[in-house]
């Protein structure tokens with residue numbers, strides 16, 4: 001059951017597992033571990049209940065901000081972005097970021113998983129081996145409008161009986177035909193890819209999304225749906241912030257530290273409570289929350305922790321390092337025509353009407369996210385050679401992505417647009433998550449280091465140039481207004497440059513307008529057992545510690561070349577398997 005007050009938990013209950021964070025990974029773990037009725041689980045979640053959070057259910061409203069379901073973080077000033085601080089959304093609600101994300105369902109390339117297998121020395125991470133976890137997670141279904149989807153995806157690579165619903169778009173956008181036509185007119189980089197989730201994402205194809213008949217399918221709506229959250233062996237305490245994980249007294253002074261006691265509270269000045277897991281603590285607070293909790297608990301770089309007067313328990317300098325994200329830029333071109341979605345978010349009457357259509361009939365433009373097609377592409381070899389090699393996981397792995405939208409998601413006051421969101425998906429920039437204060441209610445210092453590496457700027461430039469090229473296809477001639485190149489002629493930027501240099505203008509435009517994809521990973525990286533870098537071993541156990549695993553987006557040593565929810569689901573499904581087989585040896589499970 002879901003409780004919102006600690007006093008409602010029965011005091012005598014002992015939990016086998018305590019899960020910190022009821023987000024994407026935490027919800028999977030809560031579900032899988034309580035499949036066995038004799039195993040008890042407590043989930044501690046900082047945010048509130050997803051049930052009744054209507055704006056999160058309506059797919060198109062992922063284009064709006066929802067401060068009540070957000071941690072409302074801001075980055076540190078980003079040097080690569082002209083010193084700007086940018087908003088950094090994280091889900092503050094059951095289901096975590098899967099309850100507020102854009103719902104894109106992209107698995108990444110086969111190379112991404114094969115590289116993870118090679119970095120961790122664990123072949124179970126290979127593309128071939130993780131297929132079973134994609135299947136456990138995915139429940140493919142028909143789109144909201146039940147249109148004929150033949151030729152829009154490859155049924156042979158999808159699962160019909162997993163937990164989390166995935167579908168194609170359920171509302172036809174007016175630009176769809178043109179995008180597919182442009183793909184055949186241009187060929188090459190724009191070549192049609194029937195299904196980008198086959199392990200080879202390169203090319204242009206239809207977006208798949210975690211949407212179920214026009215409703216968001218999140219970790220909370222699937223893995224914590226009412227039938228699961230009412231299991232008697234699963235307790236979920238919401239509105240509850242974990243402050244630290246404590247070392248058990250019995251392990252002080254001998255052997256590896258044992259950390260199975262969790263300290264938590266329901267308000268900044270309120271009482272601090274403790275709960276001890278009789279088996280393990282599973283830390284799933286996400287790529288920002290997990291390193292913050294580890295550092296506050298004394299797990300991190302010992303000298304850094306001592307400088308903050310936190311008693312170090314284990315010296316793990318990689319905690320909070322290696323922060324990796326996909327930089328994202330929203331580009332728009334004015335179009336001849338008004339069949340775009342631009343009016344929805346700026347016209348409240350239209351928005352109200354469409355919400356009624358959505359709730360009564362499950363139809364209309366609100367049933368989808370904002371992108372209809374994606375393109376994944378690589379830089380050419382001569383550009384890669386400038387950087388002494390290829391940062392992508394392999395030859396079928398993209399460096400950048402384009403997402404096509406039938407409107408401007410940044411909500412321009414007027415006009416109609418085609419939008420192309422560009423992202424660098426094999427970045428070389430790295431950042432950090434460090435403490436701003438030892439007060440767990442103070443946001444950490446979030447520095448994704450966006451565009452801090454020259455490679456990422458180069459890849460973003462290529463991505464923007466490819467967007468321009470995509471609009472030079474003959475099919476767009478009457479639709480896109482003016483010269484596609486002109487979208488980047490920003491008079492403020494041009495006036496600062498002494499001479500008109502298109503490349504410098506483009507760089508300035510990129511640095512001025514780029515932000516985050518919110519695909520944070522890497523801050524508690526998984527590496528091989530003997531590696532001198534990393535925070536967790538391939539079995540998710542924190543190095544040098546007993547009783548504690550980290551299971552969420554933090555564990556990726558490299559960011560997959562994909563929107564990160566599907567990879568996180570795979571991580572959590574695999575971790576659940578790993579935990580079950582470990583405890584089977586002790587006749588539990």
Ligand SMILES: Cc1cc2nc3c(=O)[nH]c(=O)nc-3n(C[C@H](O)[C@H](O)[C@H](O)COP(=O)(O)OP(=O)(O)OC[C@H]3O[C@@H](n4cnc5c(N)ncnc54)[C@H](O)[C@@H]3O)c2cc1C
Pocket residue numbers: 020021022023024025026044045046047089090091092093094095096097098100101102103104105106240241242243284285286287289290293517518519520551552553554562563564565566568
């Ligand atoms: C705005 C946005 C758009 C995105 N779009 C996409 C997309 O379209 N497709 C895609 O594949 N991916 C997308 N992502 C990324 C994807 O959603 C995340 O990578 C993934 O959900 C992360 O899962 P997680 O389990 O690591 O963390 P989360 O799902 O964020 O879960 C962490 C949970 O821990 C809780 N928590 C944190 N600290 C504490 C604490 N101290 N005490 C108690 N609880 C705590 C949080 O409230 C949260 O519920 C997006 C993310 C965001 C934020």
